Amino acid sequence: MRQDQxxxxxxxxxxxxxxxxxxxxxxxxxxxxxxxVSFASPAEVAKGGLILWPKEWSxxxxxxxxxxDTLPRSLLVSIYITVVGxxxxxAFTSLMAYPLSKPHLRGRNPILLGVLITMLxxxxxxxxxxxxxxxxxxxxxxxxxxxxxxxxxxxxVLKNFFQQIPDGLEDSAKIDGCNDLGVLIRIVLPLxxxxxxxFGLFYAVAHWNTFFNAILYINDNEKWPIQVLLxxxxxxxxxxxxxxxxxxxDVQPLTIxxxxxxxxxxxxxxxxPFLQKHFAKGVMLGSVKG
Amino acid sequence: xxxxWMTTVMAVLAGMMVVTACGDKSGGSGVNGDxxxxxxxxxxxxxxxxxxxxxxEEKIREYTNTDLRIxxxxxxxxxEKVNVMVASNELPKLIKLNYTPTTISSxxxxxxxxxxxxLKNYPNLAAQPQAYYDxxxxxxxxxxxxxxxDMGRAIVSYRKDWLDAAGLKEPVTLDDWYEIIRxxxxxxxxxxxxxxxxxxxxxxxxxQGTASTLTRLAVSQGAPNKxxxxxxxxxxxxxxxxxxxxxxxxxxxxxxxxxxxxxxAVVDSSxxxxxxESGRANIRISGGNGQSLQTKLxxxxxxxxxxxxxxxxxxxxxxxxxSGNTGFLAIPKSTVKSExxxxxVLNFVDKLLxxxxxxxxxxxxxxxxxxxxxxxxxxxxxxKDAQEVxxxxxxxxxxxxxxxxxxxxxxxxxxxxxxxxxxxNENYIVPNPALTLKSNTxxxxxxxxxxxxxxxxxxxxxxQIDEAGWKAEVERWRKSGGDQMAAEYKESYExxx
Numbered sequence: 102m103r104q105d106q107x108x109x110x111x112x113x114x115x116x117x118x119x120x121x122x123x124x125x126x127x128x129x130x131x132x133x134x135x136x137x138v139s140f141a142s143p144a145e146v147a148k149g150g151l152i153l154w155p156k157e158w159s160x161x162x163x164x165x166x167x168x169x170d171t172l173p174r175s176l177l178v179s180i181y182i183t184v185v186g187x188x189x190x191x192a193f194t195s196l197m198a199y200p201l202s203k204p205h206l207r208g209r210n211p212i213l214l215g216v217l218i219t220m221l222x223x224x225x226x227x228x229x230x231x232x233x234x235x236x237x238x239x240x241x242x243x244x245x246x247x248x249x250x251x252x253x254x255x256x257x258v259l260k261n262f263f264q265q266i267p268d269g270l271e272d273s274a275k276i277d278g279c280n281d282l283g284v285l286i287r288i289v290l291p292l293x294x295x296x297x298x299x300f301g302l303f304y305a306v307a308h309w310n311t312f313f314n315a316i317l318y319i320n321d322n323e324k325w326p327i328q329v330l331l332x333x334x335x336x337x338x339x340x341x342x343x344x345x346x347x348x349x350x351d352v353q354p355l356t357i358x359x360x361x362x363x364x365x366x367x368x369x370x371x372x373x374p375f376l377q378k379h380f381a382k383g384v385m386l387g388s389v390k391g
Numbered sequence: 392x393x394x395x396w397m398t399t400v401m402a403v404l405a406g407m408m409v410v411t412a413c414g415d416k417s418g419g420s421g422v423n424g425d426x427x428x429x430x431x432x433x434x435x436x437x438x439x440x441x442x443x444x445x446x447x448e449e450k451i452r453e454y455t456n457t458d459l460r461i462x463x464x465x466x467x468x469x470x471e472k473v474n475v476m477v478a479s480n481e482l483p484k485l486i487k488l489n490y491t492p493t494t495i496s497s498x499x500x501x502x503x504x505x506x507x508x509x510l511k512n513y514p515n516l517a518a519q520p521q522a523y524y525d526x527x528x529x530x531x532x533x534x535x536x537x538x539x540x541d542m543g544r545a546i547v548s549y550r551k552d553w554l555d556a557a558g559l560k561e562p563v564t565l566d567d568w569y570e571i572i573r574x575x576x577x578x579x580x581x582x583x584x585x586x587x588x589x590x591x592x593x594x595x596x597x598x599q600g601t602a603s604t605l606t607r608l609a610v611s612q613g614a615p616n617k618x619x620x621x622x623x624x625x626x627x628x629x630x631x632x633x634x635x636x637x638x639x640x641x642x643x644x645x646x647x648x649x650x651x652x653x654x655x656a657v658v659d660s661s662x663x664x665x666x667x668e669s670g671r672a673n674i675r676i677s678g679g680n681g682q683s684l685q686t687k688l689x690x691x692x693x694x695x696x697x698x699x700x701x702x703x704x705x706x707x708x709x710x711x712x713x714s715g716n717t718g719f720l721a722i723p724k725s726t727v728k729s730e731x732x733x734x735x736v737l738n739f740v741d742k743l744l745x746x747x748x749x750x751x752x753x754x755x756x757x758x759x760x761x762x763x764x765x766x767x768x769x770x771x772x773x774x775k776d777a778q779e780v781x782x783x784x785x786x787x788x789x790x791x792x793x794x795x796x797x798x799x800x801x802x803x804x805x806x807x808x809x810x811x812x813x814x815x816n817e818n819y820i821v822p823n824p825a826l827t828l829k830s831n832t833x834x835x836x837x838x839x840x841x842x843x844x845x846x847x848x849x850x851x852x853x854x855q856i857d858e859a860g861w862k863a864e865v866e867r868w869r870k871s872g873g874d875q876m877a878a879e880y881k882e883s884y885e886x887x888x
Contacts, residue, residue, distance in 0.1 A: 316468040355661075
């Protein structure tokens with residue numbers, strides 16, 4: 102095969118690889134930098150000159166993070182709303198998308214139109230706050246999971262995905278004695294694993310990054326997810342908010358900020374490899390012949 | 392079989408409910424009744440949120456005879472959250488507001504108590520200089536108690552060891568500035584044989600807001616602070632004054648000769664701090680205390696000596712006046728319903744400025760956070776102080792050792808010198824005449840207009856446009872709303888007279 106390649110082909114390959122390599126480096130370097138600073142000793146960072154590999158490794162920043170229970174607690178809150186929130190998202194999105202994928206459903210178009218409108222117009226921050234507050238959801242973690250339980254965009258894409266599943270499969274399940282819910286759970290959902298994995302990931306990342314809603318809806322700081330704390334630590338250190346004439350010191354040194362960033366980013370990064378295998382799998386793998 | 396599926400699904404859903412329900416407990420309900428007056432306070436968060444039952448808060452509750460409950464809101468979304476609270480009428484009895492256009496409109500809508508006439512009944516509140524209240528007033532009315540800050544914070548800090556070695560003195564004229572910056576860039580003041588130092592460095596905020604280096608330097612040379620008023624009573628922007636343009640020309644020259652950092656238009660102030668703290672830069676105009684730079688610098692360059700001087704020019708000391716607050720505490724009408732209750736809330740704030748409370752808020756608890764050494768007090772542990780005392784110091788009204796503090800905190804010579812300069816700066820303040828004036832154009836398009844000018848300044852300093860180009864940009868600013876803004880300020884100014 103190799104010798105068949107023309108000179109032009111090979112040149113293309115070289116350029117292709119080098120461009121991709123550079124892009125990859127550009128993507129990875131910031132992560133490496135953050136990781137390196139978080140593990141470096143504060144003195145080394147203060148001196149400057151640290152680029153990608155600390156000379157002295159140190160766990161001081163991580164010790165500091167774990168010295169109070171604030172960050173670990175908020176990490177638990179984040180994990181909780183991500184796991185439960187995503188389950189709610191997937192349950193409700195598929196329960197709504199499946200009926201809407203059936204052309205014989207009465208009132209299907211008006212409902213779809215209703216869904217579409219929410220994509221284009223939203224109620225705005227304060228009216229939404231009124232609704233959440235009126236439902237007594239404020240100051241509970243539900244306020245971060247219920248109001249956006251179904252994303253209109255994901256719903257429509259999932260509905261289209263369901264429509265592609267051959268009717269024959271569902272008919273055969275019906276013949277075997279399944280009702281509609283049974284068809285959805287035993288036939289349609291297992292076949293839609295790649296889609297569910299994708300949307301699960303979208304939803305999970307959105308939950309993990311919950312920041313603004315948490316500040317709006319949650320007053321009790323024990324229920325703040327990690328992004329709120331992260332933002333506070335990073336921003337406070339930069340802008341020296343409210344410096345008094347007494348002292349003007351950095352609230353947190355750079356190493357601690359970086360450690361918090363690692364702390365807030367790594368858990369969600371770990372999810373990707375486990376979901377990736379679903380992206381690769383074929384949808385209709387060995388289901389219907391011919 | 393159907394049924395089994397249904398039950399499984401129901402069981403899963405029910406299970407989710409049970410699991411999530413655990414998150415809802417512990418809401419905590421406010422207890423009413425006799426005894427301490429229940430008082431809720433909303434302020435922005437500073438560092439980690441303190442435990443509500445810590446000794447400091449207990450002491451404040453006890454002294455003021457209130458059941459004080461503080462809600463801390465992250466700084467990054469403070470104004471949005473406050474807007475939501477105002478709109479949904481879920482306000483506490485006392486809330487920190489920032490002087491922003493939205494806040495001003497809710498003050499004008501009479502949602503908060505006008506306390507102008509009440510202030511005189513409270514000895515501590517009445518004792519504070521009127522200027523602090525003027526700076527938060529709306530149409531001449533005062534709606535809150537400012538969180539006091541020094542008004543003339545700008546100070547020049549420099550490496551005394553470098554200047555001494557070169558036989559230079561602290562700068563007065565722009566030529567002095569040029570010479571100091573040139574020397575410390577070109578003549579290798581740190582003696583390592585490499586050209587790796589800068590006389591001065593700028594960050595991307597060098598021409599923005601109250602901390603603008605351009606404004607501070609120009610004011611010292613005689614320019615107005617943000618806005619000037621000419622003989623006919625017309626408002627003109629600072630950048631049309633001759634002195635301001637001289638400062639811009641100075642930086643253009645410095646940039647061209649590579650005497651200041653070439654990446655100033657994009658670099659963050661935190662990056663800049665690092666360079667100063669590692670001993671690779673000399674002079675700077677800042678709002679901090681020179682001592683904190685000295686402390687950090689010593690760790691890297693043990694022989695470094697930092698000194699500070701007042702911001703001065705040919706006409707003597709001139710410092711741009713800042714607003715003198717980081718927001719103010721306002722009292723919503725929806726939660727504090729009667730004048731009697733208003734008196735209770737104001738009484739609470741007044742008590743915070745009593746000597747005993749001043750000590751607690753500024754220094755914490757004796758024996759835990761500070762101890763007394765003769766006529767001074769000494770902080771025991773700086774980290775503990777930052778974690779446990781700073782949140783209160785930054786969000787409660789206090790004037791440091793300027794008001795009702797019996798024993799002053801002990802500081803180094805440099806620290807005290809810096810503090811003294813800042814206090815004396817109050818006599819040399821050049822106020823910003825437009826600070827509390829109203830301009831609709833500013834509220835609607837202020838940011839956009841400022842962008843035109845800040846971009847043009849950067850381009851001018853970098854040599855991308857010449858003087859004619861700069862004049863054209865100023866003209867564009869005038870046409871796009873600058874003229875209108877000046878006219879609106881003039882109108883508002885004349886109304887106040």
